[in-house]
Amino acid sequence: MNAELQRKTLLGGLRVVEIDDGSAQFAGKCLADMGAHVIKLEPSAGSPARHVGPFADDQPDVDMSLHFWANNTSKQSVTADLDTAAGQRLTRRLLSEADVFLYGGSPQRLDELEMSPSQLATEHPHLVVCAVTPFGLDGPWRDWASSDALQSALGGPMGATGYEDRVDGGAPQAPIAPTGGHTAYLASMIATVGLLAAAIDRRRTQRGQVVDVATHDVLSVSSEMSNIYWEYGHGNVVRQAGRHARPMLTPVWNHLTADGKYFMALPLYLDDERFATLAKWLAVDNNQTALLADELKTEAGRVGKMARIVDEIQIFCRSQTTAQLFEGAKQRRLPWAPVHAPEELLDVPHLSIDRGTFLAVDDLGLASSPLAVAVPFKVEGIDWALSRAPRLGEHTASVEEHGFG
Amino acid sequence: MEGDRPLAGFRVIDFSWSVAGPTVTRNLGILGADVIKIEWPKRPDPMRKAMYRANEENKTLDNGAFFANLNVGKQSLTLNMRDPVGLALAKRLIAQSDLIVDSFAAGVLSSWGLSFDVLQGLRRDIIHLCMSGFGQTGRDAENLTWGPTAQAYNGLTFMSGLPEREPAGWGFSYMDIVAGYMGTIAVLAAIARRDREGEGSYIDMAQVESGLPLSAPAHLDYQVNGRATRRPDFPPGNRTDWPSSDDNETTGHGLGLRGESGAPYGAYPTLGGGPCDWCVISVMTNDHWRALVDVMGSPDWAAAPDLRSHSGRLAAQERIDRQIAAWTIHYEKYELMQRLQRAGVPAGAVQTAEDRMEKDPQLAARDMFPTLSHPLLGDHRFEAFPAKFSNADTSLPSIWPSIGEHTREVLEEALGMSDAEIEALYEQGVLWPLGIDKTVTIERALW
Numbered sequence: 001m002n003a004e005l006q007r008k009t010l011l012g013g014l015r016v017v018e019i020d021d022g023s024a025q026f027a028g029k030c031l032a033d034m035g036a037h038v039i040k041l042e043p044s045a046g047s048p049a050r051h052v053g054p055f056a057d058d059q060p061d062v063d064m065s066l067h068f069w070a071n072n073t074s075k076q077s078v079t080a081d082l083d084t085a086a087g088q089r090l091t092r093r094l095l096s097e098a099d100v101f102l103y104g105g106s107p108q109r110l111d112e113l114e115m116s117p118s119q120l121a122t123e124h125p126h127l128v129v130c131a132v133t134p135f136g137l138d139g140p141w142r143d144w145a146s147s148d149a150l151q152s153a154l155g156g157p158m159g160a161t162g163y164e165d166r167v168d169g170g171a172p173q174a175p176i177a178p179t180g181g182h183t184a185y186l187a188s189m190i191a192t193v194g195l196l197a198a199a200i201d202r203r204r205t206q207r208g209q210v211v212d213v214a215t216h217d218v219l220s221v222s223s224e225m226s227n228i229y230w231e232y233g234h235g236n237v238v239r240q241a242g243r244h245a246r247p248m249l250t251p252v253w254n255h256l257t258a259d260g261k262y263f264m265a266l267p268l269y270l271d272d273e274r275f276a277t278l279a280k281w282l283a284v285d286n287n288q289t290a291l292l293a294d295e296l297k298t299e300a301g302r303v304g305k306m307a308r309i310v311d312e313i314q315i316f317c318r319s320q321t322t323a324q325l326f327e328g329a330k331q332r333r334l335p336w337a338p339v340h341a342p343e344e345l346l347d348v349p350h351l352s353i354d355r356g357t358f359l360a361v362d363d364l365g366l367a368s369s370p371l372a373v374a375v376p377f378k379v380e381g382i383d384w385a386l387s388r389a390p391r392l393g394e395h396t397a398s399v400e401e402h403g404f405g
Numbered sequence: 406m407e408g409d410r411p412l413a414g415f416r417v418i419d420f421s422w423s424v425a426g427p428t429v430t431r432n433l434g435i436l437g438a439d440v441i442k443i444e445w446p447k448r449p450d451p452m453r454k455a456m457y458r459a460n461e462e463n464k465t466l467d468n469g470a471f472f473a474n475l476n477v478g479k480q481s482l483t484l485n486m487r488d489p490v491g492l493a494l495a496k497r498l499i500a501q502s503d504l505i506v507d508s509f510a511a512g513v514l515s516s517w518g519l520s521f522d523v524l525q526g527l528r529r530d531i532i533h534l535c536m537s538g539f540g541q542t543g544r545d546a547e548n549l550t551w552g553p554t555a556q557a558y559n560g561l562t563f564m565s566g567l568p569e570r571e572p573a574g575w576g577f578s579y580m581d582i583v584a585g586y587m588g589t590i591a592v593l594a595a596i597a598r599r600d601r602e603g604e605g606s607y608i609d610m611a612q613v614e615s616g617l618p619l620s621a622p623a624h625l626d627y628q629v630n631g632r633a634t635r636r637p638d639f640p641p642g643n644r645t646d647w648p649s650s651d652d653n654e655t656t657g658h659g660l661g662l663r664g665e666s667g668a669p670y671g672a673y674p675t676l677g678g679g680p681c682d683w684c685v686i687s688v689m690t691n692d693h694w695r696a697l698v699d700v701m702g703s704p705d706w707a708a709a710p711d712l713r714s715h716s717g718r719l720a721a722q723e724r725i726d727r728q729i730a731a732w733t734i735h736y737e738k739y740e741l742m743q744r745l746q747r748a749g750v751p752a753g754a755v756q757t758a759e760d761r762m763e764k765d766p767q768l769a770a771r772d773m774f775p776t777l778s779h780p781l782l783g784d785h786r787f788e789a790f791p792a793k794f795s796n797a798d799t800s801l802p803s804i805w806p807s808i809g810e811h812t813r814e815v816l817e818e819a820l821g822m823s824d825a826e827i828e829a830l831y832e833q834g835v836l837w838p839l840g841i842d843k844t845v846t847i848e849r850a851l852w
Contacts, residue, residue, distance in 0.1 A: 010594040013601065022664060026618070034594050052665055053658030054626045060658060066629060067664055070621035121795065136793070139770035144746045147687030148663050149643050149670065150753035154765070158672070159681045159755050160576030161565060172680045174672040175755050176573040178565030179640045181664025185619050189586035194792035196593035197436050201411035201797055203600050210795035217773055220761050221788035224424070224577035225456065225471060227774070230758035231786050232470040233459030237576065237758065238680065242562065243553070245576030246852075253553065254562070254571055262571060264557035268852070269451075299849070335538075335549040339572055341635040342560030342620035343627035354543030357614055358624075370628040373617040377591045377610040378540075380521070382598075 008382050009035025014199065015404050016100040017041060017091070018075070019082075022049045022181075023215060024104025024132040025071045026188035027195070031102075032074035033374040035385045037404055038102075039094060039395070040072065041080045046392045056366070062392045067181075069389045073361065073372060077390035078399045082113050090400060091115075095124055097404045099202075100195050104132040104188075108143055117210040127208040130195040132187050136214030146215065148184065152177035155219020160226055160237055160245035175239060186222055187215040242339075251310035254339055255317035262339040263325050265313050267306060269335070272298055277332045278313075285328070286319045288312055346371060361388045408796045410437025415596075416502040416819075418443060418495070419479065422450035424552060424578060425612060426508030426536050427475050428585025429592065434478030435790045435799050438504070441815055442479045442806045443495065445486065446845055447838050449808060452476075455851040458782065464847040467807040468781040477777070477787055481806030482815050483837055486517050491835045495519075497820055500527040504592060508536040511546040521607045530605040532595045536588055540611030552578025555612040560620045564634065564662070567642045580616055587615040622662050634662075643671040643685070648722055665689060668718040669697075669725045672755060673733040675741055683755040684738045686729065686745060694718065696748040701732055739764075762786065777803050808845070812836050 014036035018028040025040075025047070032038040040047070046062035049071060056064040080087040095101055101120060103110065110116050110131070117129045117137060131137060134146030152158040153175075162176040194211040202208055221227070226237050229247055237245035242254040242262075254262040270278065279291035290312050295301045302309065317325060322338045329336035340348075351357040355378075358371035374384035398405075415438040419430045427450070434440040444450055449466055456471035457464050482498075485491040496519075499505060505524060507514050514520070514535070524531050535541055538550020548554075556562045556579055566573030588610055595606035617624075626632045634640070641647035641661030645668070659666040667689035675682045688694050691713070698707045706728050711717040718725060733741055738754040745752035756765065762774055771793070774786040790799045816822040830836045837843070 010598045010606075014597070029618075030590060049664070054622065054630060054632065054660050054662070055658060056629045058630060058658070066625040067622045067659060067662075070618070070625055118795075135767055136771055139767045141746075141767040145693075145749055145751040147667070147670070147685070147689065147751040147753075148665055149672070149685045150687055150751050153672065153683070153685040153755040154753040154761075156756065156758070156761065157575065157577075157579075158685070159757050159760075162573050162576075163567070163570070171674065171678060174643065174674070174683055175681065176566055177643050177672070177685070178561070178573070178575060178579075179661050179663045180561065180564050180619055180623075181662070182579075182619060184664060186582075186586070189583070189590065190791050192590045193432060193586065193593060194794070196590065196597060197411040198794060198797070200593065200596055200600065201409075204411075205409075205796070207796065209797065212793040212795075213791065214767075214771065216767060217771055217789075217791040220765075220768055220773055221791050222582045224579075224582060226577070226758040227762060227786075227788060228456060228471050228474050230762055231774075232456070232782075234456075235759075236681075239576050241566070241570075242572050242574040243576075244578070254557070254574070256571075262563075264553060264562065266551060266553050269551065303849075330545075330548055333549050335551045335554045337550075337554045337558040339557045339562050340560050341563050341633060342623035343633050343635075345560055345617065345620075346624060346627070350539065350543040350545035351614065354545075355540055355611070355614070357617065366629065370625055372621055372624065373614070375590070376587060376615045376617055377608055379591070379595065380607040380609075382606070 009385055010379060010382055011036040014100065015098045016102055017094045017098045018102045020047055020049070020102070020104035022104060023184045023187050024102050024191055025049055026185050027132070027191040028075060028102055029071050029073055030192050030375050033384050033386055038075040039399055039404070040075045040077050040390070041091060042077055042392060044079050044081055050392065070372065072389035073374070074385050074387050075390055076395035076399065077392055078396045079393035093403060095120065095127060098127060099199060100128045100130060102130050102191065102195065106143070107133050107137055117212070121208060121210050125207050126202070128195050128198040128202065128211065129208065130191050130198070130211040130213065132191045132213045132215065134214065135216045137212045148181055149177040151183035151215050151219050155183070155216055156223035156226055157219065160223055160239055162239040162241070164238065164240040164249060183215055183219055187213055187218045190218045251306050252314065255314045257317050257320060257322045257325060259321045261322050263317050263322055263336070264339055265317060265336050267310050267313065274334065275302070278334065281328060281332060282312060282316045286316050288316055359384065359386050361386065363388050408798050410799065411797050412437035415439065415504065417441065417504045417506060418499055418502045419506050420514070421506045421508035421536065423452060423508060424475065424581035425584035425588065426506055427452070428581065429534065429536070429588035430479060430506055431475060431477065432585070432589040432790070433504070433592065435801060440479040441498070441811070442476065442481050443484050444481065444808060445838070446483060446808055446841055451851055453808070454847050457850050464850060466845045466847065470782065473779055473782055473805055474787050476806050478802040478804060479806045480804065480811035480815060481808050482812045483809035485835050485838070488835050490830065490833065492517060496527055499524060499531070501819055502528065502531070504532045504534065506534045506536070510549065511537050511541045525605060530599050530603055532592060532599065532606045532608070534588055534592050534608045534610065536584060536610045536612065538612050540614065541609045550612055552581040555580035555584070556616065559613045559616045560623065561616050564620065564623070564640050566640050568638050568640065568647055580612055583619070584610065584612045584615040644668070644722065645670050646719055668715070668722045669729055671726060673730050675733055675736055675738040677737065681755045681757045681760070682738055684733060684741045685753045685755065687751040688718065689751070691715070693750050696750045697745065700744055700748045700750065704728070775801060777801060779805060780807070809837055
């Protein structure tokens with residue numbers, strides 16, 4: 001730990017106890033990567049996230065979940081059975097030393113443990129208690145069950161995402177809940193915002209408080225335009241593949257390229273100058289002269305003709321490779337980009353070489369150290385405290401003896 | 406909840422525009438910071454011209470509906486930053502501020518003579534959050550980026566949709582939301598550092614990078630197992646695992662990267678046949694399964710022995726899904742959700758914005774869409790801050806940055822300038838461009 005203490009960090013000295021079912025772990029990761037001392041209390045079977053794949057070498061094991069590795073870097077792991085007196089004693093002791101209690105799970109579980117947020121706030125007046133629950137600490141749905149797709153459905157992303165075509169010309173296609181576990185990520189981001197604000201507030205007020213984060217609340221105000229369209233009389237948005245859900249159908253953004261991948265050619269924000277540049281590009285590189293027409297030269301002239309314009313862009317994309325398109329768009333200041341698969345980012349020189357975006361995670365017992373991202377921003381003079389996710393119970397003995405140390 | 410605001414007394418100079426940066430300053434304003442949005446009417450925040458009220462005939466820079474929700478709680482100061490007098494005023498304001506946020510392309514602020522060194526000279530412990538598409542450094546730093554660009558580039562668009570189809574992506578600029586939240590985290594962590602050490606911070610945040618931790622399990626699966634997401638059974642639609650063509654042992658272990666594993670798991674059609682007449686059901690435990698079977702009235706097909714285990718259900722997803730869809734189609738989505746939730750089965754209706762704002766009792770109980778009175782738009786509902794504090798006020802402050810509305814007030818209060826001094830600056834065109842009306846009318850909305 002001495003080397004850790006000498007590092008310059010943003011949150012050095014912040015002490016966090018984490019108990020999590022999957023919804024708050026990313027908040028704990030952000031805090032730990034920024035230098036906070038995060039102790040994760042886990043049941044002897046391990047936190048639920050340890051049981052979620054994919055697993056390293058496809059071997060299901062509590063210490064081999066890649067999902068767990070990604071979301072628990074830089075933390076310590078302590079096994080404590082909260083249903084026993086010994087586990088409760090250790091938890092209480094750590095909470096008395098901690099600045100923040102980060103909880104992800106159901107409100108009922110906290111009630112069962114006699115650890116309701118208001119109770120903890122009374123027992124530990126200095127403590128910031130941040131509870132990430134599916135629906136919040138109150139309200140008619142408080143005790144309802146939850147899942148990632150369910151939160152996406154109730155909260156908004158799903159209704160706005162999917163395909164506009166119909167199944168066999170009849171019923172609409174099912175809406176799509178994007179994969180990746182984003183509902184937990186969003187809740188965790190807001191939890192991090194909330195608990196840091198409460199920790200800052202404590203410097204002034206000398207007291208902690210309860211921060212109540214409902215995944216459903218977070219999702220319901222995190223889909224940009226839908227609520228505003230409704231509130232101001234435009235109706236509900238219509239989902240359409242690979243682009244923004246709007247009250248009306250709009251032309252496609254993502255087109256197949258000559259190398260069989262999709263490329264995002266955003267047809268928005270095309271002012272006259274940028275449009276002229278685009279028209280010339282298509283004409284010179286693929287003999288497509290349709291966009292050079294006089295009537296398209298002005299913004300007013302292009303109104304109502306976007307479908308035609310996008311048809312030309314689609315033909316053009318099909319004739320070019322992804323690399324040609326991206327390079328050409330860059331030169332012409334068009335905000336276009338390849339639709340990358342996530343693993344392809346590891347090989348982008350701007351990130352991997354120039355910006356050092358990915359950091360090696362050592363000591364995993366693998367032949368080579370995989371790369372991961374700590375918190376995704378850079379602060380001059382500050383190092384991220386990125387270390388591998390802990391093995392189950394790895395720090396139990398030392399924490400039982402020394403607490404936060 | 407009553408109480409003070411956590412960031413009371415902090416002053417933010419906000420040069421950001423569009424969505425990601427203004428999301429950060431919206432959060433900071435609600436948390437109590439005094440947010441001063443600095444703009445010049447000749448090149449205003451593009452969101453001032455986006456999405457008006459339906460059938461709005463009098464579109465201006467100040468009555469955009471989307472802009473009003475995004476920029477609640479901020480003040481507006483107009484200042485010509487390209488005029489030396491304007492720049493000098495900005496520097497005097499910065500000297501009395503805690504944070505500067507900008508979302509310009511890399512290098513713009515430096516071109517005004519406001520590099521971080523200069524800013525630190527003005528205020529030793531200043532925090533500067535620079536939000537750009539690709540970051541302040543690196544060979545692609547100049548790339549132009551909007552939200553859709555960032556999510557296409559960083560892999561998140563690719564991860565959404567049905568296998569072997571074009572990406573479904575996201576129906577909105579998810580990366581503007583993520584960058585906005587991550588930017589807020591960065592600023593608060595820097596404030597915590599300043600409180601502890603007395604040091605300021607220079608933060609370089611690239612929008613494309615801000616989403617990378619959210620696909621970290623995909624990066625690891627590729628590096629450790631050699632499994633790319635560019636493969637025929639990915640993304641998994643609404644499932645946690647798409648049935649794989651090679652039915653190997655790894656099927657059933659969250660390979661769809663949803664962060665959980667279950668079957669049946671997906672969206673099922675309900676009465677009505679409308680685009681959002683669907684209900685999500687997620688069976689992740691044997692208890693969920695038994696409860697679902699019970700609610701369905703224990704049909705014969707569900708008694709098959711292979712369906713008793715998680716792995717058995719994963720292998721039989723196609724078959725189960727057809728059976729469940731034939732059952733759910735007879736129910737209205739909320740009725741189905743209620744019945745299943747009462748039995749302990751994770752189930753949730755696919756909601757439209759209308760559903761959330763008019764029919765969702767949970768959001769109503771938690772006051773997530775409070776009504777405020779906007780000076781030009783009248784009474785409307787706005788999106789609340791999604792964290793409830795027991796001892797701090799995080800209600801939405803009822804002020805909006807009508808362009809240039811707070812110029813005089815800020816210069817008087819923060820810099821102690823007199824009426825005559827301010828008048829002279831208006832006459833020189835430093836505080837408002839000469840020859841431009843106070844109300845700028847917009848012909849066509851950006852969207």
